[in-house]
Amino acid sequence: MITTTLRIDEETYNKLIQLATNEERSINSQIIYILKKYIENNFEKNKEKETI
Numbered sequence: 174m175i176t177t178t179l180r181i182d183e184e185t186y187n188k189l190i191q192l193a194t195n196e197e198r199s200i201n202s203q204i205i206y207i208l209k210k211y212i213e214n215n216f217e218k219n220k221e222k223e224t225i
Contacts, residue, residue: 179204186200189203189204
């Protein structure tokens, strides 16, 4: 795993804290979860466009 720094505005950060707390994840785990889901969903959409 790669360690990186991410700059997030305060409003987004606070919303991430709420989401992470509700889903019993750390903020870091929540960000990784969101990014993976986004990539997964968009990767599939791009594959569909390529086959059309």
